[in-house]
Amino acid sequence: MVIFGASGDLTGRRLVPALFSLYQGNLLPDQYVILGLGRTSLTDDEFRHRMLENIRQFGRKNSVPQKKLQQFATHLRYQQLDSKNTDSYRILKSRLKKIDRQKEAIDNYLFYLATPPQLFAPIAAHLGAQGLQQPSSDSGWRRIIVEKPFGRDHASATELNVQLTAVFAESQIYRIDHYLGKETVQNILAFRFANGIFEPLWNRNYIHHVEITAAEQIGVEDRSGYYDSAGALRDMVQNHLLEIVATIAMEPPVLFEPNAVRNEKVKIMQALAPVQIENVIRGQYIASMIRGENVAGYRQEKDIHPDSQTETFVAMKFQIDNWRWGGVPFYIRTGKRLPTRVTEVVIHFRETPHHLFKYVSGGTTAENQLILRIQPDEGILLKFGMKVPGAGYTIKNVGMDFHYSDLANSELPEAYERLLLDALNGDSTLFARADGVEAAWRFIDPILQAWASDRSIKLYGYPAGSWGPKEASLLFEQSGEDWRYPCSNLTGDDSYCEL
Numbered sequence: 258m259v260i261f262g263a264s265g266d267l268t269g270r271r272l273v274p275a276l277f278s279l280y281q282g283n284l285l286p287d288q289y290v291i292l293g294l295g296r297t298s299l300t301d302d303e304f305r306h307r308m309l310e311n312i313r314q315f316g317r318k319n320s321v322p323q324k325k326l327q328q329f330a331t332h333l334r335y336q337q338l339d340s341k342n343t344d345s346y347r348i349l350k351s352r353l354k355k356i357d358r359q360k361e362a363i364d365n366y367l368f369y370l371a372t373p374p375q376l377f378a379p380i381a382a383h384l385g386a387q388g389l390q391q392p393s394s395d396s397g398w399r400r401i402i403v404e405k406p407f408g409r410d411h412a413s414a415t416e417l418n419v420q421l422t423a424v425f426a427e428s429q430i431y432r433i434d435h436y437l438g439k440e441t442v443q444n445i446l447a448f449r450f451a452n453g454i455f456e457p458l459w460n461r462n463y464i465h466h467v468e469i470t471a472a473e474q475i476g477v478e479d480r481s482g483y484y485d486s487a488g489a490l491r492d493m494v495q496n497h498l499l500e501i502v503a504t505i506a507m508e509p510p511v512l513f514e515p516n517a518v519r520n521e522k523v524k525i526m527q528a529l530a531p532v533q534i535e536n537v538i539r540g541q542y543i544a545s546m547i548r549g550e551n552v553a554g555y556r557q558e559k560d561i562h563p564d565s566q567t568e569t570f571v572a573m574k575f576q577i578d579n580w581r582w583g584g585v586p587f588y589i590r591t592g593k594r595l596p597t598r599v600t601e602v603v604i605h606f607r608e609t610p611h612h613l614f615k616y617v618s619g620g621t622t623a624e625n626q627l628i629l630r631i632q633p634d635e636g637i638l639l640k641f642g643m644k645v646p647g648a649g650y651t652i653k654n655v656g657m658d659f660h661y662s663d664l665a666n667s668e669l670p671e672a673y674e675r676l677l678l679d680a681l682n683g684d685s686t687l688f689a690r691a692d693g694v695e696a697a698w699r700f701i702d703p704i705l706q707a708w709a710s711d712r713s714i715k716l717y718g719y720p721a722g723s724w725g726p727k728e729a730s731l732l733f734e735q736s737g738e739d740w741r742y743p744c745s746n747l748t749g750d751d752s753y754c755e756l
């Protein structure tokens with residue numbers, strides 16, 4: 258495995274700890290080398306030392322025997338390389354050949370692009386120029402994992418696809434969206450397609466609307482440079498949220514195989530109806546006090562332009578134009594500095610056509626909701642109405658819940674563990690395909706263009722620690738409808754999450 262950007266944050270915090278977990282689980286091959294590349298000058302030993310520190314700090318919190326760490330470290334190597342310098346790739350090629358000759362790893366190369374995105378295409382072109390995209394034997398393989406962001410609009414994503422596919426075949430390219438590596442996102446597929454009881458209800462006849470929230474409690478932290486030029490729409494909606502929408506809305510694939518699954522997801526991306534700009538609310542957090550502490554507004558954060566127009570919150574309503582979903586609104590929202598960290602899907606089922614207990618139960622009707630909690634307190638909650646014991650027919654909403662934490666050995670693998678293992682095994686089911694990425698950008702582009710050109714479209718301020726601009730609630734069509742305001746625990750009360 259050859260990691261470009263091995264001296265960076267992603268490699269240290271995510272990739273190497275994930276690789277070590279795979280190693281601990283005996284999931285890596287017998288012979289392998291992890292070769293890190295970066296401009297920083299490091300010896301093999303310095304790189305090993307850094308990576309072992311990262312594993313201790315960011316790896317799974319179970320106790321790690323020193324011997325295991327040392328054994329894993331023997332597989333780590335480092336080479337200084339400037340991605341823009343042709344000579345560096347010649348040196349890389351001869352080092353890989355040497356590793357092959359010493360039979361430490363044999364002709365199977367997984368390249369990982371963990372560099373700034375403007376280097377993705379040049380690195381692929383340099384690898385192609387050295388012939389490194391072609392295995393030298395029939396049994397070998399070459400694959401390339403590309404980090405996000407994949408383009409910043411439809412044109413740049415399409416151009417990047419053209420540049421990558423000029424060197425690598427589509428089947429060799431693995432575009433990572435770490436949300437798809439989450440156990441709970443994969444479980445949406447199992448929940449829908451391994452059970453017979455939900456699928457008959459999974460359509461416009463029984464579902465009133467669908468709501469998806471991905472809330473972050475943190476602010477922009479140390480990602481200001483990237484974030485201020487991206488914003489929530491590019492950073493979260495174009496990739497993670499639309500992938501979740503596709504997973505919720507797709508038709509059952511004929512086979513559980515990469516292209517069959519991704520064909521169905523692409524059809525959803527293509528069926529997204531152009532969004533009306535008044536159905537998109539954008540916001541930016543402003544200074545506030547959270548739990549007695551002053552919290553800076555976005556524009557006061559380090560390295561953020563004091564007049565920045567970048568959105569840290571987006572909420573929108575849209576439709577999917579197909580037979581299953583025609584007329585069912587989808588509501589999605591994401592933001593930074595919201596009251597809690599939570600990602601969940603809420604399926605709101607239709608009410609009964611006739612409210613039998615309306616007059617005897619004081620007007621209470623049951624709310625049928627299915628909540629698929631992606632993080633934290635991963636699990637599933639089904640809400641329905643029940644008779645309150647005693648006289649009369651008072652209906653009360655109750656919940657039936659499943660928490661992953663109730664399972665024995667419930668520690669969920671990190672998303673990067675699953676995705677790295679799949680890429681090593683040549684399974685691209687959980688990676689985005691070129692046409693899917695382009696279709697997602699086609700949906701997002703008009704919003705970006707409207708925001709860039711129409712100064713009358715408001716960027717609402719919202720206090721850090723709140724659920725975003727109140728205008729997001731006005732997206733709902735009927736009075737009394739609103740977002741669910743979830744707490745960090747799945748079954749927490751629906752009322753506003755206390756700070």
Ligand SMILES: NC(=O)c1ccc[n+]([C@@H]2O[C@H](COP(=O)([O-])OP(=O)(O)OC[C@H]3O[C@@H](n4cnc5c(N)ncnc54)[C@H](OP(=O)(O)O)[C@@H]3O)[C@@H](O)[C@H]2O)c1
Pocket residue numbers: 261262263264265266267268294295296297298338339340341370371372373374376404405406
């Ligand atoms: N960090 C995350 O949690 C995260 C999450 C999702 C996606 N990503 C994506 O992953 C990629 C890496 O992110 P990061 O946070 O790790 O960034 P980072 O900490 O800034 O690291 C960037 C890496 O790229 C290397 N690099 C930069 N210019 C180079 C050049 N000309 N030649 C060779 N190497 C070069 C740097 O090496 P030197 O400093 O040694 O030159 C460093 O190792 C980005 O595309 C980012 O969007 C990161």
